[in-house]
Amino acid sequence: MDMIIDGRRRSLGGGLEVGRILPAASRRMVGPFVFFDHMGPVDIAAGVDRSLDVRPHPHIGLSTVTYLFSGEITHRDSVGSTQVVRPEEVNWMTAGSGITHSERFETLRAEGGRFHGIQAWVALPVEDEETAPSFVHHDGADLPQWSNAGVHGQVIAGSAYGLTAATRTHSPLFYVHLAMEAGARAEIPSGYSERALYVADGEVEVDGLRFGTGKMLVLDHPASALQAIRSSTVMVLGGEPIGRRYVYWNFVSSSRDRLAQAVAEWRSGRMKLPDADDEEFIPIPDDLPSPYSAIG
Template sequence: MAIERIIDKRTHDLGGGLEVGRVLPFHARRMVGPFVFFDHLGPVDLAPGIPRALDVRPHPHIGLATVTYLYSGRITHRDSLGFHQEIHPGEVNWMVAGSGITHSERLEYARSNGAHMHGIQAWVALPEADEETAPAFYHHEGADLPVWDDAGVQGRLIAGEADGMKAGVRTHSPLFYQHMEMEQDARHAVTTDYSERAVYCASGEIAIGDAVLRPGQMAVLSSRDAADVVALQPSVAMALGGDPVGERFLFWNFVSSSKERLEQAAEDWRQQRMKLPEGDDREFIPLPDRKG
């Protein structure tokens, strides 16, 4: 059997009324390789003049890299390193939080023009040796993100290595992350180079063996078993995974191999010791209460 389990997205409010579908972490499957977080934004139509409450206001991270990837719409990124970057569909914002960074994600384009918002945000846990690395931000497009077009599959390698291609994104551990636009009956064999892999259906309908995935469902694949993704109708699928980096603990936007480090980060944020994004430092989100 090529599938270990199927995970359904759960609706999650980011705090201002903007809802996403949260897939990872899941209680029975916290991570897939180094991927520790996977949110599906939209698809949702936003009209001009949307309230600023829908923006993702300045917030902190440690111990991870975030990757924002859009199918449609735009997001404005600002961070405490001074980067201000508009992200467009098919581009990659790869932000290394490391020892600590703050950033905001604003819907400025949609507020001015309206937008059909649809995309994915994932978090990649850093290996223990790199958890406290200096924060950094990288924007990638064009040749940095290899593409292929074969037998009804138009694909893009977002990060890592797979199928003889390597993305220009600097990663800290072995992984792969692919976006596939698939015509009906098109087929793609998921790489077996990594011990942990998953496939996510973002739109349409796909099959892996006898299992059918619909939008919002992720299939976690069995270790290194061959698995073909088949589009039962025009579909968008994501394939991802990599080698495990060990257990990680999460609290709010913090990820670490150490619970004590999470407590330190939480206290740093509570005491407002973390610098806010340049040009976007007028808002402060209080530390949420712990649950459970």
């Protein structure tokens, strides 16, 4: 075991809180994964106020990956996409040179229900940081699944367990959802320089130690398997390092100057908002820590 990361509660405004896993003080990235938020679980009552929605906000230099265990959310962005994402589906949005988007609880606001999922950010390689923004939705049909000995798995992106997802990635990585019955055992993919697993629910054992909900385990190379102590939901991820990145709010870049440009563009209203969401947006908070810190 290399290290253990505990989630820190963070508010997204409007009453929605997440468990912020990456970046952490002890570990800023795992492969190209620069950000990892555990959303919920939270029970949303029918008729809840729209303040729970994540209003339009910008990104550069990364891809956002939204994956749900329960509930649904409506995505809208500045390249014209409107898409509902449901459990075991993937919204993969590449910000590149710049994109804005919102995430709305339209169905849950109307009907009520439980919301639970993960949003990760994958930093883009230097040569792809300014690629044209794009959005792709995967409904699960092209995300390979398997079931064996109490483990049901789905490859969200990259290659693992002898399977490859259709999700387009820009650097070597893997990202997998494991639903494990009590007592089930699963291998941890090898062949990548950096690896981690996150216990979204339940309890697992790795190298004779037990870890519960909300723990991310950054793995050293001898770690090769995990076992579920009880029914568990585990995300396994990793990949190859892509070098130093600077992060400020929702912006990621290998260049501090590029971050400063993005901040100026958002503050001056020069970044296009989603067509259906152009009446409100999230301003850059005034209480952010010192800008443009390096990670990686």
